[in-house]
Amino acid sequence: MNDIKRIETNQRMSRVVCYAGLVFVGGQVANDRSENIQGQTRQVLAKIDGWLAQAGIDKTRILSAQIWVKDIENDFAGMNEVWDAWAPEGAAPTRATVQALLGTPDTLVEIAITAAGSPTAE
Amino acid sequence: MNDIKRIETNQRMSRVVCYAGLVFVGGQVANDRSENIQGQTRQVLAKIDGWLAQAGIDKTRILSAQIWVKDIENDFAGMNEVWDAWAPEGAAPTRATVQALLGTPDTLVEIAITAAGSPTAE
């Protein structure tokens, strides 16, 4: 089964799974949830950067992103402000953003992504 | 990085991303949001047809669809009526439909899909 590579696996989930040139990063949330939408979005994107690095790639390889915001009316603009500054110029992924209650009441944003594996590793 | 092809990319997102024989189309919503669920669903599916055409494929190549409906109790049947008429006979994708508040209050439906790339292009 060496064709599937899993990173930080516990009994419930893996943080990253790599297969067939694809890299799946599960839903990421902020650790410090006392922060506002900008702060939480920054934390989430920093986590994603870290997981991508562990998979040997970076954010220019992201294909698709799913974003959940707890309060889309009030926090959509704040999330987008941080996202737009972070997204790599000319290499933004497809995206879908919807409102959803998340794992804990103080979680304001969660992001999961699918990326392309390293072009040199294949 | 020519292994990833992005269509209509701005600083926030691409409308379509193609990689490794897969075609990702981000969440699509209706432009004219004064329309009801049937009208908005028709607009969304027409947009998806257009993006697929830009990727050199059509709806018979869709693998998986994620559908968000703002009011699933009242609009699930109306969305399905338009979807069922549009879905290609014998080639419908997997699907998951859930309720979610979307980017603007008058958005009644949003659909994102993953498709298979052109069999001749690979």
Add this chain to the structure above:
Amino acid sequence: MNDIKRIETNQRMSRVVCYAGLVFVGGQVANDRSENIQGQTRQVLAKIDGWLAQAGIDKTRILSAQIWVKDIENDFAGMNEVWDAWAPEGAAPTRATVQALLGTPDTLVEIAITAAGSPTAE
């Protein structure tokens, strides 16, 4: 078009779609929705086991899971209890769990997954 394999296809959806070494299983819900979150989660995971078997694989090949829970505050723990007991040791997928109203009011949980195809079949 033999490069895409669809299982249990009707006019609306396929239950499983296989392509390019990937297996997509659409959103699964319990048939007996009089059951509580533990019972419904068990039914959903049993269905997923069945679909994976039809695709020639098992749960150790799951790459990514999307879980929707109707009442995340009250049912997150119950869903996780059943999930954790079911997830294959050392081979858990990435995961994202959010709250959403689902197709019928008595549906407490829905799960969709993406898996890796059979290593021997490719």
